[in-house]
Amino acid sequence: MSRQARIVTSALLTGAVYLSLGSGIPASAAGASPPVFADNPSTGWFAYTREFIAPPSGPGPVMGDPKYPRVSNDDFRVTGRQPTLPVADINNPILQPWAREEIRKTNELAISGKPPYSLHANCYPIGVLEFLLEPMTRPMHIVQGPNEVVMVLESFNDVRRIYLSDKHSPNPKPSWYGDSIGHYEGDTLVVDTIGFNDKTMIDGYKTPHTKQLHVVERFHLVDNRKELQVDVHVEDPGAFTTPWNAVQRYRRFELNATKTSNLAVLATPVEGPLNEAICSENPFSLGMGKRTIAEAATPDF
Numbered sequence: 001m002s003r004q005a006r007i008v009t010s011a012l013l014t015g016a017v018y019l020s021l022g023s024g025i026p027a028s029a030a031g032a033s034p035p036v037f038a039d040n041p042s043t044g045w046f047a048y049t050r051e052f053i054a055p056p057s058g059p060g061p062v063m064g065d066p067k068y069p070r071v072s073n074d075d076f077r078v079t080g081r082q083p084t085l086p087v088a089d090i091n092n093p094i095l096q097p098w099a100r101e102e103i104r105k106t107n108e109l110a111i112s113g114k115p116p117y118s119l120h121a122n123c124y125p126i127g128v129l130e131f132l133l134e135p136m137t138r139p140m141h142i143v144q145g146p147n148e149v150v151m152v153l154e155s156f157n158d159v160r161r162i163y164l165s166d167k168h169s170p171n172p173k174p175s176w177y178g179d180s181i182g183h184y185e186g187d188t189l190v191v192d193t194i195g196f197n198d199k200t201m202i203d204g205y206k207t208p209h210t211k212q213l214h215v216v217e218r219f220h221l222v223d224n225r226k227e228l229q230v231d232v233h234v235e236d237p238g239a240f241t242t243p244w245n246a247v248q249r250y251r252r253f254e255l256n257a258t259k260t261s262n263l264a265v266l267a268t269p270v271e272g273p274l275n276e277a278i279c280s281e282n283p284f285s286l287g288m289g290k291r292t293i294a295e296a297a298t299p300d301f
Contacts, residue, residue: 037142044139045252061092148163231245
């Protein structure tokens with residue numbers, strides 16, 4: 001087992017202990033019990049789509065160009081339809097001119113048949129916003145502890161850490177996942193993140209951002225606690241003309257496994273709470289595009 005996998009497994013087991021104790025999860029500011037996003041160690045979440053859902057009103061995320069209907073690999077696994085490459089609608093008024101031009105270049109590649117590979121294809125972290133879109137054929141796990149919330153993508157065991165603190169680190173060093181602090185407001189986990197580098201993307205359309213990116217997420221259970229919703233607020237004056245909002249929804253692990261059992265690479269509770277997914281050391285890794293496979297610059301020990 002890799003060092004990262006041992007860390008992830010330890011985090012999950014520790015989280016299971018906290019959940020079993022109940023009092024390990026800090027109370028919200030309002031005094032109400034905070035939400036429990038995993039009532040057993042096998043609970044995970046699958047996204048409905050790899051595209052953000054537009055808000056009920058106001059500026060929203062970059063969406064697909066209706067002239068190029070999207071059939072994802074996930075759709076192919078269920079329906080057998082021929083997959084197509086993502087092509088974005090660059091007329092969204094939230095885009096600064098340079099950001100629109102970057103997406104236009106990606107669109108041209110997609111229309112010509114050249115896929116815009118994700119950072120995960122070369123074993124790199126994918127960043128906060130694309131993280132929310134990733135868990136389709138492999139789940140996302142949420143571990144709630146007294147001092148932090150850990151979110152784990154089974155896809156390459158990508159990990160986010162949200163520290164339950166009232167303020168950000170002073171002068172955070174720009175990083176792939178930024179500096180995330182969280183707190184509970186009643187039945188909602190509110191996460192505020194700054195301190196991003198500019199190496200990740202907003203979504204599968206390769207929407208860029210700058211180091212000015214500021215993201216606020218509100219995670220809460222809906223539909224009698226059977227589904228998870230995150231309401232997202234995004235600000236980045238370097239890439240966008242205005243702040244904008246988006247939504248993402250997830251099915252519970254067991255519900256998704258029951259409804260879409262013909263999906264490939266779908267984990268089950270029998271296989272355990274988290275399957276190890278090796279990337280850089282895997283001889284079968286994709287390693288696609290111009291980017292080289294991610295490597296550790298210094299030894300772990």
